[in-house]
Amino acid sequence: MILIAMGVSGCGKSLIGEMLAERLNCPFTDGDTFHSAANKEKMHNGIPLTDDDRWPWLKTIRAAIEDKQRAGETAVFTCSSxxxxxxxxxxxxxxxxxxxxxxxxxxxxxxxxxxxKGHFFDPSLLKSQLDTLEPPSEDEAIEADIAMTPDQIVEKVLKEVKER
Structure with missing residues (x-):
């Protein structure tokens, strides 16, 4: 099983991803680590990424997912998606x-x-991310409102994973 915590910047992907990985006793990988230096520099400077910027990044994350699957591992990733x-x-x-x-x-x-503090993402890019966001359908993702506590989110996700 592979879980990918997704959403715009600031939604808590890393925190929830880490908590899910801990509860599932599996590896956690932050998708931001796969961004090129050029992508990070653009975001740091408040320049939105284009699809052309994202394709290699997404393909690299997919390759990492396949590596985990070949190893027979459950894993949690983050990616804005x-x-x-x-x-x-x-x-x-x-x-x-x-x-x-x-x-x-x-x-x-x-x-x-x-x-x-200390993140490469310029907060001014939030509007661009919200404008780009195509929310997943119910059959495409488990949804969680970040107004809930992190523990509540993790419990909800784990319950729904078991039901799928």
Missing amino acids: LKRSYRDILRAGDRDVTFVYLHGTPELLRERLGER
Whole structure:
């Protein structure tokens, strides 16, 4: 089983991903680590990424997913996965991949980004991400509102994973 915590910046992908991996006793990989230096520089400077910037990044994450699967491992990844076409690359028709869509109000997201320190993402890019976001359908992802506590989110996700 592969879980991918997804959503715009500030939704808590890393925190929830780490907590899920701990509960599942499996590896956690932050998709941001696969970004090229050029992508990180663009985001740091408030320049939105294009699809052409994202394709190699998404394909690298998919390769990492396949490595975990070949090893027979359950794993948790994070990736914003803003568009269905991005999720299609990550999923590649694989029923073993489940997205966990973390969403919240723009106000809550802005608040969280304002509190974050030392991240390469320029908070001014939130609007661009929200404009790009194609929310997944119910059959495509487990949804969780970030107004819940992290523990509540993890419990909800784990319950729904068992039901699938």
